[in-house]
Amino acid sequence: MSEERLFEGEVTKILFQNSENGYCVCLLTDADGEERTLVGTLPSLSVGESLRAKVKAKNHATYGEQWQVLEFEKALPQDTLAITRYLASRALKGIGKKRAEKIVERFGADTLSVLEHSPEMLSAIPGISARLAKSIGEEFRTQFGMRQVLLFFGGTFGPKTSLAIYNALGSSAVELVRKNPYLLCERVRGVGFLRADELAQKIGYAKESEQRVQAGLLFALSQAYHRDGQVYLPREELFSVAAGLLGVEVSALEAPLEALCREGRVVAEDERIYLTFARDLECEAARRLLTLSSIKLFHKIPRAEEVIIKTQEAEGVEYSEAQRAAILAAATHPFSIITGGPGTGKTTITRALVRMFTDLGMQVCLAAPTGRAAKRLSEKSHIDARTLHRVLEMAYTPEDSTPRFSRNEENPLSESVFLIDEVSMVDMELLVHFLRAVKPGSRVVLIGDADQLPSVGAGNVLSDLISSGVFCTTFLDVIYRQGQESAILRFAHEVREGGLHALKENEGDLFFLRRATAAQTAATVGELLSRRLPRAYGEESLFNTQVLAPARRGEAGCKNLNRLLQAALNPPSELKREYAFGDVIFREGDRVMQIRNNYDLEGKVPGELGLLTSVQGIFNGDVGVIRAIDFAREVMVILFEGRMEVEYPFADLEDVEHAYAVTVHKSQGSEYDTVVLSLFGTPPALCRRALLYTAVTRAKRRLIIVGSDDLSRRMARDGVGSGRYSTLAMRLSET
Numbered sequence: 001m002s003e004e005r006l007f008e009g010e011v012t013k014i015l016f017q018n019s020e021n022g023y024c025v026c027l028l029t030d031a032d033g034e035e036r037t038l039v040g041t042l043p044s045l046s047v048g049e050s051l052r053a054k055v056k057a058k059n060h061a062t063y064g065e066q067w068q069v070l071e072f073e074k075a076l077p078q079d080t081l082a083i084t085r086y087l088a089s090r091a092l093k094g095i096g097k098k099r100a101e102k103i104v105e106r107f108g109a110d111t112l113s114v115l116e117h118s119p120e121m122l123s124a125i126p127g128i129s130a131r132l133a134k135s136i137g138e139e140f141r142t143q144f145g146m147r148q149v150l151l152f153f154g155g156t157f158g159p160k161t162s163l164a165i166y167n168a169l170g171s172s173a174v175e176l177v178r179k180n181p182y183l184l185c186e187r188v189r190g191v192g193f194l195r196a197d198e199l200a201q202k203i204g205y206a207k208e209s210e211q212r213v214q215a216g217l218l219f220a221l222s223q224a225y226h227r228d229g230q231v232y233l234p235r236e237e238l239f240s241v242a243a244g245l246l247g248v249e250v251s252a253l254e255a256p257l258e259a260l261c262r263e264g265r266v267v268a269e270d271e272r273i274y275l276t277f278a279r280d281l282e283c284e285a286a287r288r289l290l291t292l293s294s295i296k297l298f299h300k301i302p303r304a305e306e307v308i309i310k311t312q313e314a315e316g317v318e319y320s321e322a323q324r325a326a327i328l329a330a331a332t333h334p335f336s337i338i339t340g341g342p343g344t345g346k347t348t349i350t351r352a353l354v355r356m357f358t359d360l361g362m363q364v365c366l367a368a369p370t371g372r373a374a375k376r377l378s379e380k381s382h383i384d385a386r387t388l389h390r391v392l393e394m395a396y397t398p399e400d401s402t403p404r405f406s407r408n409e410e411n412p413l414s415e416s417v418f419l420i421d422e423v424s425m426v427d428m429e430l431l432v433h434f435l436r437a438v439k440p441g442s443r444v445v446l447i448g449d450a451d452q453l454p455s456v457g458a459g460n461v462l463s464d465l466i467s468s469g470v471f472c473t474t475f476l477d478v479i480y481r482q483g484q485e486s487a488i489l490r491f492a493h494e495v496r497e498g499g500l501h502a503l504k505e506n507e508g509d510l511f512f513l514r515r516a517t518a519a520q521t522a523a524t525v526g527e528l529l530s531r532r533l534p535r536a537y538g539e540e541s542l543f544n545t546q547v548l549a550p551a552r553r554g555e556a557g558c559k560n561l562n563r564l565l566q567a568a569l570n571p572p573s574e575l576k577r578e579y580a581f582g583d584v585i586f587r588e589g590d591r592v593m594q595i596r597n598n599y600d601l602e603g604k605v606p607g608e609l610g611l612l613t614s615v616q617g618i619f620n621g622d623v624g625v626i627r628a629i630d631f632a633r634e635v636m637v638i639l640f641e642g643r644m645e646v647e648y649p650f651a652d653l654e655d656v657e658h659a660y661a662v663t664v665h666k667s668q669g670s671e672y673d674t675v676v677l678s679l680f681g682t683p684p685a686l687c688r689r690a691l692l693y694t695a696v697t698r699a700k701r702r703l704i705i706v707g708s709d710d711l712s713r714r715m716a717r718d719g720v721g722s723g724r725y726s727t728l729a730m731r732l733s734e735t
Contacts, residue, residue, distance in 0.1 A: 024039070210259065221275050230724060235268070282459075322475070330445045341493060370621050488508075603645060
């Protein structure tokens with residue numbers, strides 16, 4: 001790691017500046033006249049300002065030596081020459097070079113004081129009206145407010161987060177946070193309780209202050225909801241987590257929790273504690289599901305059995321009893337569920353339903369939760385499938401960084417039939433948005449595998465709907481796909497049942513490579529991708545090969561595997577540009593994945609006649625390849641999902657990571673010809689049957705498990721259930 005240094009000087013030139021994210025490239029000239037190029041988050045920087053910055057050296061592939069800013073303080077220019085340069089740089093709208101000279105000539109060293117306290121005095125200068133003088137003063141005070149915010153928060157959070165605080169709370173951020181530092185947890189992305197608490201301790205907040213304890217309780221519930229997928233927490237568990245977080249006795253939590261309940265921010269039902277919005281979402285989901293399932297259909301299908309026979313003849317297949325029951329349920333019920341493991345005929349049923357409803361003149365909407373799942377669905381059903389976000393016409397509002405769905409109760413979807421696949425990935429919030437947009441009288445058919453991992457977001461939707469016993473559900477348990485010859489399918493069903501036979505090294509399409517250590521496991525994965533698989537199946541086989549691991553960390557986890565695989569599959573080259581972001585090097589040709597929803601980014605996809613059309617939003621789990629790195633514009637060009645081209649700003653690269661290896665959670669909704677599963681040293685919390693089952697069922701042609709067979713048996717045996725706290729099933733069955 002390069003040594004950190006401290007530079008002081010005057011900003012003499014702005015080479016590049018992005019007003020939205022604060023990224024800046026500037027020249028800093030010190031007292032001895034030496035110039036240095038500084039890069040980093042330096043919001044609202046202007047020529048003429050004095051800067052004191054902690055930096056470290058970095059070498060730019062095109063521009064040579066630069067200095068990355070880690071922390072900084074800036075001061076307004078002090079002498080009249082620096083003030084003139086500052087104003088002449090158009091730091092304030094309405095002031096250019098000539099006007100700056102006139103202002104400084106009149107007010108001298110008091111110029112900045114006049115701008116802040118008496119801007120009306122500017123109107124004494126010819127060409128500056130009273131209105132313009134007022135506008136200049138307001139803008140200067142806004143910039144001064146930003147300066148104060150950056151100075152106050154910079155020591156705790158750094159420039160990028162300080163800018164986010166200013167954008168969220170405005171120039172009064174310091175005053176607001178002094179009154180309640182825990183406001184940062186609620187209003188600023190990237191500031192959790194621990195960082196807000198660090199600031200609170202600096203400004204003297206007591207350990208057991210009610211604001212602190214309330215913030216700790218809300219943080220524990222929020223973490224459970226957003227990170228762990230829990231709709232609620234049992235009171236005892238909440239108190240245990242919060243007391244450990246806050247370092248207080250459990251008795252100190254009772255009164256603050258009661259206050260949160262009185263304020264309506266938290267709801268207590270028996271011993272269950274919910275964030276209010278989470279409880280409301282679950283209640284709304286139950287109400288809408290029951291309403292949808294009880295209302296008469298727009299289009300009834302007389303003699304449904306005869307229609308199914310005609311569909312069977314048109315498709316050229318013979319449906320089993322269970323498949324026929326699933327099709328009949330979809331034909332006669334407003335709301336039905338089809339669930340089963342891999343190879344049990346879900347795709348056959350989906351194709352039958354598409355043909356049947358289309359032949360009857362009904363509008364069919366085919367959708368899935370993710371882009372990859374929708375793409376698979378399109379390929380298998382032979383009609384266009386979309387993501388639920390696209391179906392609901394998601395729009396983005398930069399003002400509050402919140403996605404909005406154009407389709408809702410006031411603007412419902414026009415289709416009368418909805419076939420939704422991979423429903424195990426649908427969380428509570430997405431379910432509610434979908435239900436709001438469906439007209440009562442429509443048909444909804446949910447299709448999925450309830451034994452897979454639950455959604456990344458909160459809730460346990462598919463399992464809860466099935467276990468409620470309220471809706472017509474067809475269970476598929478007979479294997480059809482690849483017949484009984486697939487060792488992958490047999491293995492998947494053994495995992496599902498919780499008992500594994502002794503694994504052989506080579507059993508048809510299933511391979512097991514035992515390794516004694518994590519290092520050996522990682523080395524073998526690297527060897528498979530770089531040598532053995534290309535030699536056996538050709539270089540092109542790597543395009544649809546995916547390495548999976550349960551965990552990110554550890555020697556056999558995704559982070560280390562990505563480092564090894566990048567070095568093996570896409571090594572440094574003079575022909576490939578690369579960019580260092582933190583401790584990660586992104587290189588042209590790298591395989592990458594989006595790790596959180598970004599509704600602001602715009603992609604270009606091929607449209608009619610080869611013309612490109614704009615699509616808003618890149619979503620968690622989208623996979624792409626870095627096509628180009630453009631240093632001049634500070635962007636990477638990433639081709640997502642083989643068709644959507646996105647210009648990705650360097651400043652947003654915290655939302656992207658390498659995808660040579662991905663976690664099993666991130667692979668949901670995808671299938672790959674070959675899956676290489678790294679299985680060694682998995683943390684106990686991830687040793688769950690659903691995780692192993694999900695990993696195994698991603699493989700279509702080959703599954704290669706590298707690591708410990710003891711671990712695979714333990715995962716299959718342990719962790720029954722989703723581990724999710726939710727009450728949707730209870731609300732459905734008790735209503």
